[in-house]
Amino acid sequence: MAPDPTAEQVGPATASARGVLAATCLSTLIVNANTSAVSILLPAISADTGMDVTTLQWAVTGYSLVGAAVIVTSGSLGDVFGRKRVFQLGLLLFVVSCVFIGLSSSGEAVIAGRFVQGAAGATILACGLSLLSVANSGQEQLRAVSLWGAAAAVGAAAGPLLGGVLVEVTGWQGLFWVGALVALACMVLTWKTVSESKDENRSRSIDFAGSGLIALTLGPVILALSKGSAWGWVSPATIGCLAVGVAAGFAFVVVEKRVAVPMLDLGLLRNRVLVGSTVAILIGAGTINGLMYLVSLYFQDPATLGFSPLQAGLATLPATVGLVAVAPLVPRLAKRLGGRQVIGIGFLITAIGFAAVGLVESSWTYGAFVLPLIAIAVGMGLSNGPSSSASTACVPAEQVGSASGVSNMARYVGAAVATALAATIYGAVIADRTAQGESTADALAAGLGTAAWVMAAFSVAGVVMAVVMGRHPAATGTLDDSAASAAAHTHTLPTSATARAAAGAGPE
Numbered sequence: 001m002a003p004d005p006t007a008e009q010v011g012p013a014t015a016s017a018r019g020v021l022a023a024t025c026l027s028t029l030i031v032n033a034n035t036s037a038v039s040i041l042l043p044a045i046s047a048d049t050g051m052d053v054t055t056l057q058w059a060v061t062g063y064s065l066v067g068a069a070v071i072v073t074s075g076s077l078g079d080v081f082g083r084k085r086v087f088q089l090g091l092l093l094f095v096v097s098c099v100f101i102g103l104s105s106s107g108e109a110v111i112a113g114r115f116v117q118g119a120a121g122a123t124i125l126a127c128g129l130s131l132l133s134v135a136n137s138g139q140e141q142l143r144a145v146s147l148w149g150a151a152a153a154v155g156a157a158a159g160p161l162l163g164g165v166l167v168e169v170t171g172w173q174g175l176f177w178v179g180a181l182v183a184l185a186c187m188v189l190t191w192k193t194v195s196e197s198k199d200e201n202r203s204r205s206i207d208f209a210g211s212g213l214i215a216l217t218l219g220p221v222i223l224a225l226s227k228g229s230a231w232g233w234v235s236p237a238t239i240g241c242l243a244v245g246v247a248a249g250f251a252f253v254v255v256e257k258r259v260a261v262p263m264l265d266l267g268l269l270r271n272r273v274l275v276g277s278t279v280a281i282l283i284g285a286g287t288i289n290g291l292m293y294l295v296s297l298y299f300q301d302p303a304t305l306g307f308s309p310l311q312a313g314l315a316t317l318p319a320t321v322g323l324v325a326v327a328p329l330v331p332r333l334a335k336r337l338g339g340r341q342v343i344g345i346g347f348l349i350t351a352i353g354f355a356a357v358g359l360v361e362s363s364w365t366y367g368a369f370v371l372p373l374i375a376i377a378v379g380m381g382l383s384n385g386p387s388s389s390a391s392t393a394c395v396p397a398e399q400v401g402s403a404s405g406v407s408n409m410a411r412y413v414g415a416a417v418a419t420a421l422a423a424t425i426y427g428a429v430i431a432d433r434t435a436q437g438e439s440t441a442d443a444l445a446a447g448l449g450t451a452a453w454v455m456a457a458f459s460v461a462g463v464v465m466a467v468v469m470g471r472h473p474a475a476t477g478t479l480d481d482s483a484a485s486a487a488a489h490t491h492t493l494p495t496s497a498t499a500r501a502a503a504g505a506g507p508e
Contacts, residue, residue: 016135016193016194016195017135017136017140017144018193019189019190019192019193019194020131020132020135020136020144020190020193020194021132021135021144021147021148022189022193023128023186023189023190023193023194024087024128024129024131024132024148025147025148025151026151026182026185026186026189027091027124027128027182027183027186028124028125028128028129028148028151028152028155028491029151029152029154029155030155030178030179030182030183030186031094031120031121031124031125031155032152032153032155032156032159032490033155033156033158033159033162033179034098034117034121034159034175034176034179035063035121035156035159036155036156036157036159036160036163036292036320037159037160037162037163037175037313038059038060038063038114038163038175039060039160039289039292039293039296039297040160040163040164040167040296040309040312040313040316041163041167041172041175041309042056042057042059042060042293042296042297043296043297043300043301043309044167044171044172044309045059045107045110045172046107048105048171048172049104049105049106049107049110050107051106051107051108053297054226054423054424054426054427055107056107056110056111057226057293057419057420057423058111058114058226059107059110059111059114060114060289060293060415060419061222061226061415061416061417061419061420061423062111062114062115062118062416063114063115063117063118063121064118064289064412064413064415064416064419065115065118065215065218065219065222065412065416066115066116066118066119066122066215067118067119067121067122067412068214068215068218068409068412068413068416069211069212069214069215069218070118070119070122070123070211071122071123071125071126071405071408071409071412072126072207072210072211072263072264072405072408072409073206073207073208073210073211073263074086074090074119074122074123074126074127075126075127075130075405076202076206076207076261076263077123077127077206078126078127078130078131078198079130079198079199079202080198080199080202080204080206081198082196082197082198083127083130083131083134083196083197083198084131084190084194084195084196084197085196086123086127087123087124087127087128087131087190087194088187088190088191089123090119090120090121090122090123090124090127090128091120091124091183091184091186091187091190092187093116093117093119093120093123094117094120094121094124094179094180094183095180095183095184095187096116096120097113097114097116097117097120097176098113098117098176098177098179098180098183099176099177099180100112100113100116101113101114101117101173101176102173102176102177102180103173113176118412122412125152125408125491126408128148129145129148129491131194131197132144132145132148133145134197135194135195135197142480143480145480145483145484145493145494146479146480146483146484146493147483148487148493149483149484149486149487149491149493150483150486150487152487152490152491153324153327153483153486153487153489153490154324155490156320156324156489156490157320157321157323157324158320159320160292160296160312160313160316160317160320161310161313161314161316161317161320162175162313163175163309163313164308164309164310164311164312164313164314165310165313166178167308167309167310168308168309168310172309202261203260203261205259205260205261206261207255207256207259207261207262207263209255209259210252210255210256210259210262210263210264211263213248213249213251213252213255214252214263214409216244216245216248216251217245217246217248217249217252218245218413218416218417219245220240220241220242220244220245220248221241221242221245221417222416222417222420223241224238224241224242224245225417225420225421225424226420226423226424227241228424229424229427229428229431252264253266263405264402264405264406264409265399265402268395268399268402268403268406271394271395272468272469272470273390273394273469273470273471274390274391274394274395274403274406275469276390276465276466276468276469276470277387277388277390277391277394277407277469278391278406278407278410279410279462279465280343280347280383280387280462280465280466280469281384281387281388281391281407281410281411281414281492282410282411282413282414283347283414283458283459283461283462283465284380284383284384284387284414284462284489285410285411285412285414285415285418285489286414286415286417286418286419286458287350287354287376287380287414287418287455287458287459288319288323288376288380288489289414289415289418289419290418290419290421290422290451290455291319291354291376291422291455292316292319292320293419293422293423294422294426294448294451294452295312295315295316295319295369295373295448296312296316297426298444298448299311299312299315299316299366300312301444303362303439303440303441303444304362304441304444304445305365305366307366315366315369316373318370318373318374318377319373319374319376319377320377321377322373322374322377322378322381323377323380323381323384323489324381324486325381326377326378326381326382327381327384327385327482327485327486327488327489328482328483328485328486329482330342330381330382330384330385330386330482330485331385331386331389331475331476331477331478331481331482331484331485331495332477333382334385334386334389334474334475334477335474335475335476335477338471338474339386339389339390339474339475339497340386340466340467340469340470340471341466342382342383342385342386343382343383343386343387343390343462343465343466343469344462344463344466344467345379345382346378346379346380346381346382346383346384346386346462347379347383347459347460347462347463347465347466348379348459348460348463349375349376349378349379349382350375350376350379350380350383350456350459350462351379351456351457351459351460351462351463352375352379352456353372353373353374353375353376353377353378353379354372354376354452354453354455354456354459355452355453355456356371356372356375357369357372357376357448357449357452358449358450358452358453358456359449360445360448360449360452361445362439362441362442362444362445364445379459380489381485383462383466384485384488384489385475385481385484385485385486385488386474386475387407387488388407388484388485388488388492388493388495389474389475389481389484389485389488389495389497389498390469390497391403391404391406391407391492392404392407392492392494392495392497392498393473393474393475393495393497393498394470394473400494400498404492404494407492408491408492411489411490411491418455418458421454422451422454422455425447425450425451425454426447426448426450426451427447428447429443429446429447429450429451430443430444430446430447431443433446433447473497474497475495475496475497476496476497477496478496480495480496481495481496481497
């Protein structure tokens, strides 16, 4: 979650604060690199384990599903039982999951390990940022959080390339062995340099029921999206899964109204700006994850471009690096034009980029993808930063932590649902076109194109959301705002707009 302005803070930078900075930045870098790299690994994992890549999408969606259920609760656990203790537990789980996946010989085991890794990654991010925020104060806190955001952005951008390099050099298992070693180093660094902290004034009530119901809501829905084409969209199995998800969603609302400290303050849902920015964040996270899944498979398929994992990692750079590169320029643009306007423009450009991919033909070479990928990256860079900034600038200071928790959960939900939907559409269209007698290359192009049109439709919905979300304080375009914007596709960080809102500044 974003640092809470009401949280307890210690004095200026100390040796402990520097240790927290090193441990948290290194851990968020490797977690985000690991997360963004996995799509590149799927064809290699499929070839090694024999599991088809459509089923292996659970290695991506399962991670996000568990992350959505855990990210808020893990932060609460840290507040109650000690942030260092829970952060270390997250690192230990990450090491265990990496080792388990690295030793796995079946696709089922890889997927199981990724479920555990989703809990570990969410815990590391939530508690790491909390540790960082309470170990510093004032300008030192802003600087530390900005460096953390930069590390998160670099990790997410470099992940696909790192994954491609390691597949070539060590096999797909190499990514997880490297992750285990880095997490171990973070554990040692944390043990030696980081002091324990907790919120002594917080209720010891933890909303475990809410976490379980989030998972029970998302899991059946994603299963229905993944298997609906094979089962039949109106089959008893598909309808049953959707019914379980809907029932669990209603139960979640009931529970959140009754627990002492809910993981989601339902009162926040009356805030139009927060709801709008959260939906925009969900769409942005969903479309970028769906894109990475699709192009990673399409670029590496022998019937299309036939790239190696390393070549595929390099080929995604216009999207991954472009997304981060454009983001630091966004706060100043938002200050000049207004956050809503920049969000809307961003989603419009993203929609155009996806529509261009939707026109894909089997004869396309990589060069035909470059401009659409750049357009998607620029659009997402424009929309992500202001959406994330709005989510913490539209609430009172005491609700910033809760609002950031909502937006961070939305990222995981968007990633899980959109990746499952993209995988289903891609696989179903390929199977249908192949059955009609089309060549493998034409069927693959049709699958990618259809999924891209769906992502374009979601992006158009983002334009609509920007129009209706309402006005809010805009960031002023500081260096810290740029770092928060660069990290916005992975985590919500406070901006100068957050501080202005806390000080009672008016809307943009």
